[in-house]
Amino acid sequence: MPEREPDAEEAVSAPAPGAEDDAPVANPEPSPLEPRTWREIGADLLRPGRSQVVLAVILLLCGLGVTMQITAQRDQRYSTLRQDELVAMLDDVTGETRRLESDIATLERTRDQLATGADADAVARAEAHRRLDALELLGGTVPARGPGIRITISDPQGKLTPEILLNAVEELRDAGAEVLAVGDVRLVASSAFTVSTTGVLQVDGHAVARPLVIWAMGDRDTLAEATRFRGGLVSTIEGDRVGGSVVVTKLDTMDINATVIPKPMRFGRPV
Structure with missing residues (x-):
């Protein structure tokens, strides 16, 4: 008898010979990583890999470079001083x-x-x-009397800048100056050195008279030495940058009568 032909459903669903071997197999779920014990971590530290050794050497060289750079800068700061x-x-x-x-x-x-x-x-x-x-005294609202120095600056070429004056004032304050004035203008925390539109040097909006005079009240010897550092006030004024001259005079007693009127508070009120 002739064999019966398979139905359409059987023909479609019937697997081809060898199809089971070629069919893709779904990947099994990845197993979670087991926590490592301290013994395994210690073993890895005692037997580091090549990449770990290379990374450690790079970090060591970077640390040595930074340390040597900082040490060199620190040494250069004082090695150039007399x-x-x-x-x-x-x-x-x-x-x-x-x-x-x-x-x-x-x-x-x-x-x-x-x-x-x-x-x-x-x-x-x-x-x-x-x-x-x-x-x-710090606020500049009362006159002051005491020992200090008078700094007279001659600037024939007009190269004295607000930056130079600001650096000089900061050096004097660092040396212990308690009261400061430029000419007849009292210096306080809010004082500013500026240049007008016509090129005139000003302190708090007041034109600076020439020769410029700075009054600094404090320990005379300490303040006088603070002006003579290399790169300080005297060397800057007498150098090629300004081309002027500086005379520092120590005074046993001097009066600074210039005062300032404090500005009224706009927002702050005492409680």
Whole structure:
């Protein structure tokens, strides 16, 4: 008898010979990574791979390079100074240390007097008046008298710039200047050196008279030495950049009568 032909459904669904071997097999679910034990981590550290060794060498070289660069910059800062400049710098540091130690001793003595309770009110009032006097001097609202230096700057070529004056004032403040004035203008925290549209050097909007005079009140020797550093006020003014001259005069007593009127507060109010 003739064989029966398969139906259409059987022909479509019937797998071809060998089709089971060629059919793609679905990938099994990836197994989660098992946590590594400290023993395995220690073994990896004791037997690092090649990439780990290369990375460690690169990091070591980078660290050495940064350290050598910082050390070289630090050494160059002082290697170019003369012996007298190093001595002056040491004197400034010593003087600043003594001032800070004196301030610490004064504050500790005031604290002890306030803590004992005997005449605490009188001590508190005296301390408040002392702080008020210091703030008035810093704010420039009262005249001042004391020792200091007078700096006279001659600028025949007119090359004196606000940046040079600002650097000079910052050097004097770093050296311990408590009261500063340029000519008849008192310098405070908000003071500014500018140049007008006509090229005139100004301090807080006031034209600077020539020769320019800076008054600095504080320790005379320390302030005078602060102007003589290499790259400081004297070397800058007398160098090719300005081509002027500087005369520093030490004074036992000088008066700075210039004051400023504080601006009224717009937003802040005492509570």
